[in-house]
Amino acid sequence: MSTFEQKILSTIETNQLMGSDQSAVIAVSGGPDSICLLHALCNLYDKLTATCVYIDHHLRPDESALEAKVVETHCLKRSIGFMSITVDVPAEAEATGDSIEACARRLRYNALEQVRSDVGADIIAVGHTADDQVEELLLRLIRGSGLKGLSGMGFKRGRVIRPLLEISRQEVLAYLDTHGHEFCHDSSNESVRFLRNRIRLELLPVLEQRFNPAIRSTILNTVNILKQEEEFISAESDRFYRSLVRECTNEKDPAGHHSISFATESLTTIPAALRRRLFERACWETGCRPDFQHIDTIDKLLAKPVSGTELHLPDGVRVVRQHDSLLFTKLTEDQGPRESVAYTIEIGQEIEGSGSYVIPVLNRQLDIWLSDSDPRDAQLMRIDRDTITFPILLRSTAPGDRFTPLGGPGSKKVARFLGDRKIPHHLRHLHPVLESDAAIICVLGLEIDERCRITETTTQQLHIRWVKP
Structure with a gap:
């Protein structure tokens, strides 16, 4: 057993991640981290019962077939089971409105859990490393997070374990080079379109070069401190919850x-x-x-x-x-917001779902709720819930904006529509638009888009009201 593998075993035993008699589903993408995980676990546990799973996210068709073949070859060498599963991330993102990254993660873990259940495995092993932990901390810090989020990824969550979480990517590459293990390069990891990649490719190098050469170890130490404090506060909150449950x-x-x-x-x-x-x-x-x-x-x-x-x-x-x-x-679903406490939001902000929202700069309140009723309310706009995807965007009108007014003959510029409705120029800012999937749903307080109208096939109505608070 190499020093590298002993370090992984120490992580496993210290955090009670798995036993020698447990079976595992190992998530292997073909990249260096997961290939390292596969071989390290096989070396540590001679009689390991494992199923290796490659997930094709339907995002890189030119690369996924090669990756699956490389992973399968490694599995054959180790005499362990191999499965390749395809999940349609673009379709999920279109259907839900969630980001590609969020959909990929959700579908990936759902697929892994399904395999674990089907084969009767005890755990799911994934290849997150210490470098992933550093990137995750910065990602959560940038997006905003509480103590729980800033305490980073855990060694174990449910049935998912992370045996490489104390291993650096540099150590992974050295291990693979020593043993001559082939791995693949994911081209999407070089795309700065994704925030995580920008953190790895742009932010971290600047922090290392200009602020702290040991920033990675500094962040990891911070994560460990925050993790201990999170465990304490979590235990205290559980204790308080149990006492209040009575x-x-x-x-x-x-x-x-x-x-x-x-x-x-x-x-x-x-x-x-x-x-x-x-x-x-x-x-x-x-x-x-x-x-x-x-x-x-x-x-x-x-x-x-x-x-x-x-x-x-x-x-x-x-x-x-x-x-x-x-x-x-x-x-x-037939209850609308009555005397609701409303969120304060700004123009240009996304709205996640039903609720009441106050826009102070316009002295207006936006109420959104699901309903099966058909009330007679002149201030109410009713749309087919299935024609939109949350989050929706509240924004000011922009030059060139077009939509098709309900019952109208065709597309019309919003500016012309406002003119036809005799809305004075100095009051037009009081009628912003709601947008879903880059298409206008309605001009608030005036009209919905034809594509969102209620039809005989409508199963859910979304009611929208634009009033003074």
Whole structure:
């Protein structure tokens, strides 16, 4: 056993990642990290029962066939099972509106878990290295993250393990060179279109050359410190949650949705950092993935003395400030935002889902909600939910903007439409547009696009209201 492999074994044993009698699905892309992972695990465990899985993301057809062949060759040498699976990332991105990176990650892990379940494996091994950890920390810092995110990738999450997380890419390449193991180069790793690649190719070299030659080890040390502090706060928040669970109810509301209720008096007596953790957990349990703004707005809702005030979150989750409690529940689809607490947003900002949004610069409020009803409201715009993809963009009109007004004969410039409606030039900024997939959904307060109209085949209506707060 080489010193390199001993280092990996130490990581595995220290973090209890896998046992010698466990079976594994090994994710192998053909790149250096995953090829290294495959051979290191085979060397460490003579009787390893493993299935190697190559995922074709439908993004690089000219390279994926060669990569799959290279991975299969390595598997034959090691006498372990090989599977090649194709997932359609571009189709997923188009259908969901999510980024290519997010869709690739989701489909990849779903496929790996499906294989693990099918073959009855105990774990899924992936080849993330210490360099990936550094890049991930910078990525999360740039995008914005709390302590949990800044504590980096864990050695183990569920059934997914990362045995190379303390190994540098330089060590990986040296190991492959020593043993003559062939690997592939992913051309997409050189594209600065992706933020992660820009961090690796542009930001990190500048930090090393101009600020700190040891920036990678400095970041890794910081991640370890943050990880320990995160583990402590997480344990404390779990303890507080369990103690408050005796004061809250987990029950089914009349519509059959999961609900959680906290006593407001108990929430106000605990530190804000722990309270935010409780809110986050309540959102997850009722079916919403919260962001910083969501949690911050819930905390402000707690401070409001007005009973019955509501906050509408994405995925139909509603938070209601009651007399002595804070209720998290699922919003039934025929309920619109009533006396909702609204997010403050700016022109040019994306909107993730249903809710109430205040735009201070225009003194306007935008309400969006799903509904099956057909109310008679002159201020209401109704569109077919299936014709748009969230997030949608709220933006000012731009020269050349075109859309097809409902019932109109064809496409028309937005500027001409506003003129036809006799909207004075100095008031036209009060009618921005909503956009989905680079196409205008509606001119707010005036008209929807013909392609979004309600038809006989419409299964879900999205209601949009543009009013003064």
